[in-house]
Amino acid sequence: MKIIFFIATFLFNTGWLSAQMKGVVKDSLTGQPISYVNIWVENENIATTTEEDGTFTISTIGTKNLIFSALGYEKKIQMAAESTVVALRAKTFDLDEVVISNSIETKQITIGLTQNTVAQAFDNGPRMDVKFFPYQPSYKSTKYIKKVTLYTDSRIEGATIKLRFFKADEHGFPGVEMLQKDLIVTVKTGTKSNKIDLSDYHLVMPKTGLFVGFEKLMIEKNKKEKTIVDANTQTTTIQKTYYPLVLYNYVERDALFTYSGGKWNKQVSENTTNSGKIKVYEPAINLILTN
16 A cells, blocks of 8 residues: 655644643542543634643633543533643443353454555644444444554654544434543554454444544653744744654545534535535544454
8 A cells, every 4th residue: 555644733833822721630539630531622623631640731711611521431511710620520331231252253354444545644633533434234243343453653652542432323423432441552653553452342343333533642742842943034833743643544435523622523515416425534444343
């Protein structure tokens, strides 16, 4: 597969950024810090992630609302000025029945492969991108999700990324999460094909379809900065890139789903005279199903 790398970065001018709001996120019962919490400025494309010690910094103004979400905890919306200490309440779950099969794996298939396409690596900002896997009746004999393959490019050794799995809801949007705890993947430098074994999670391909995506961990150890000075204006900007970057395929799809501003957004074709398809950049993610 031919791979072209196109890295688009976001420039942050230290002169016009909003105030740096700092805080910490803790468990409401134990008081322990919660790492890798997803934090969004409501209805804006500004986000961050808590560090391993639960601390965070985000650029916004005090009157804006922040949306805090983490696996295993109830989502919370709180004004930025009141978020120096944020307590999240643990969820209670009605877990699906887990059936442990004694059969030996005799069959497996790979789904999600994209043929004859160019994979590009670029910085998608804080946005969460997903790839949709529709259910097929033929999956009945290979219903277990054994592995997920994620293609990445990283300039930092040991960069981490979070994988997310959502059942499609009745409206076709990403709905209930299939995992109850974070799946954090560490990748090596360079362009890599990362195969993550999911056998221990006993995940079954949902009949409504499955969304698989990634959440960028905007934490210090994943960040690489570069200072740029404009030769004409002498303006200084800080170029920030959070690794790893995920490779994307340019494909034709019915719709594109992204998570930004604390909510899911759906992009569809505005041209009703054609097939209704749109050309989109979709994360290069594949699945291996088995019996």
